Amino acid sequence: MKTINSGFNRRDFIKTSAAAGLYTATAGYTKAITGNSLQRPVRIGFVGIGSRGSGMLRVALSMENVEIPAVCDIVEEKVERAQRLVEAAGQPKPIGFTGPEDYKKLAELKNLDAVFTATPWKLHTPVMVAAMKSGKYGGTEMPACDGYDEAWELVETSEKTKMPCMLLENYTYMRNVKMVLNMVREGMFGDLTHCETGYQHDTRYVTISSTGELLWRAYERVLNNTGNRYPTHAIGPVAQWTNINRGNRFEYLVSISSRSLGLRHYAATKFGPDHPTAKMNYKVGDVNTSLIQTNNGITITLYYDSMSPRPVDFIYRIQGTKGIYSGTLNKIYLEGISPRDHTWEDMNTYMDKYDHPLWKKFGAIAEKSGHGGSDYLCFRAFVESIRNRSEVPIDVYDAATWSIITTMTEESVLNKSRAIDFPDFTRGRWQARKPLAIGII
Ligand SMILES: NC(=O)c1ccc[n+]([C@@H]2O[C@H](COP(=O)([O-])OP(=O)(O)OC[C@H]3O[C@@H](n4cnc5c(N)ncnc54)[C@H](O)[C@@H]3O)[C@@H](O)[C@H]2O)c1
Structure with missing residues (x-):
């Protein structure tokens, strides 16, 4: 059994840091995020x-x-x-x-x-x-x-x-993702029942170089793993929408992988059928599909598809008792609010009212940075946590829970999609941990 340490919390952190003469607690975290920090x-x-x-x-x-x-x-x-x-x-x-x-x-x-x-x-x-x-x-x-x-x-x-140690998962800072989070907290989707998400991004070009050499991603992503090798861009936003490690938790997953053809096909087309990279035995399945069940009964479909010719699509679909949002379409339907029954509305209709406070405040600067502005907002959150000596918005419990999906999906795939239980990295504290306020995440 793992030895259990004293719990890590904000009060302990400030006490210990101050006692060590390292830092003094300064402005509150909310203040930092709203831009008034020292x-x-x-x-x-x-x-x-x-x-x-x-x-x-x-x-x-x-x-x-x-x-x-x-x-x-x-x-x-x-x-x-x-x-x-x-x-x-x-x-x-x-x-x-x-x-x-x-x-x-x-x-x-x-x-x-x-x-x-x-x-x-x-x-x-x-x-x-x-x-x-x-x-x-x-x-x-x-x-x-x-x-x-x-x-x-x-x-x-x-x-x-x-x-603290932060996973700088920039995709949780995407404008549509943050806006959905805001709307979830406002109850616009009602009680959540299902989410669908996926890292669906053709990354063959960063796996084999333009001159036919295997790059580090080949070794770390496709040669030795059959599961979902890059889960956090997809699962991060959904984990925040569903309060994972803060009142809710991932219970278990099941996973299945398709056969592996995409990378060999890519290599043969680019470098010829006799090139070594066209004949290699890659373990990664072209499409890995997983299902996750949360403690409060929400189901999540999670895809990993990075070896197929395809445009990017992270799906980001959320379904509740009152409505649905589809990131693929960037459209929404809210029962009793959307003007026409069973008909999608443009998500931007809701922008004025539900744009996330971080985006409202820093959107103009953020948009100049990469990944739709999420790089700036994510790094900014890291910097403000350090400046204020406060907790980080995506902490080690989140980082471990989101990242461990790689190992768990591989275990499941290799065992006929057997259900694999998520470790509880919080050791039970997920029940008492409160969701972070909007503005902090
Ligand atoms: N958040 C995002 O949107 C996003 C986008 C791209 C990459 N990434 C992540 O960023 C990381 C780097 O990816 P990349 O595309 O920049 O790869 P890269 O190969 O361009 O950069 C990796 C760098 O690490 C250096 N390195 C290797 N061993 C080292 C060591 N022992 N000490 C110090 N430096 C060492 C390499 O020389 C290289 O410069 C990966 O974890 C990747 O998943 C995230």
Whole structure:
């Protein structure tokens, strides 16, 4: 049995942090999110400055009072490029690290408040654990962890060190996703019964390079896993709509995968049928389909489809006793409110009234950043948590619960879709934890 630590909560966190002379509790979190926080500089070290890392570095540098004292990547040119970016933003040249385990040295720096990682997946938990153990906030790209051991390590390290670690799941900050959350809280959909969601995104081009080499995603995503290898963009929004780990929880899932043809077909078409990548045995199923049951009886269909030629579609459908929203269509139907029975309405009809407060306040700035503006809002939430020394809106319990779906779906697929129980990373505290207020999430 797992040893249980004292619970991690906001009061403990502030007490411990203050006692350690690290921080004093400043403005409340709600105040921070509404933009009135004290502008104390927030100092963040970046680990992994490839495509995503440099994109998020630009987002960080666009924010007031965010400083980047250190950067780390195993590729020297990427470190130098990041240093130039920081200097071009008017900040001193950050210290650069290039060793494969130098993230540990970075985490130990005294002039840092937080560490953000955008490395390949296998490094997310090690970097976050090093950060928290050094008294830093952690911020990670997804998935946060790989397998049960890492998931528990993430949770237990946060509990022991009292340091928060945020999964920077930017898709929970999409405008339509946040607007639906707002409407759920206003009771517009009634009692929820079902959601449908999916990471349906053709990612073959980042799996095999344009010159025919397998990239890290091939090793971490398609060669060794038959389940849902990238669940958090899809499940994150639904988990927030359904109050997972805050009054509700995922109970179990069942999962099934189709055969694996897409990547071989892609490789044969691009590089010829005799190319090694056209003959490989990929474990990933082209389409993985899972069903999740929540404690309060909501069902969720979750897709993972990243090896097929297709336009992006994350579905984001929510159904309740009073109505339905479809992200695919960006349309809504609310019984007794929509003007015509059984007829969709444009979601934008409801924008004035139900646009999320974060979007109302920061939408104009956010829209300049990637992923429909969600990159800015997500990173901003991370920065404000650090600035206010408060909890993070997507904490280790969420990070572990959303990320563990990869391991669970594989277990289910390999066992004729057997039902797999979700671990309760909160150890029962989900029952008392209250949903975060709109404005905080
Ligand atoms: N949130 C989103 O919308 C989104 C979008 C794209 C990628 N991502 C995530 O961002 C992460 C990075 O993806 P990417 O597309 O930028 O990949 P990438 O390959 O472009 O970047 C990864 C970087 O990590 C570096 N790295 C590898 N080992 C390292 C080590 N030991 N120490 C320091 N640096 C190391 C690599 O050199 C590379 O620069 C992944 O977790 C991915 O899932 C998220």
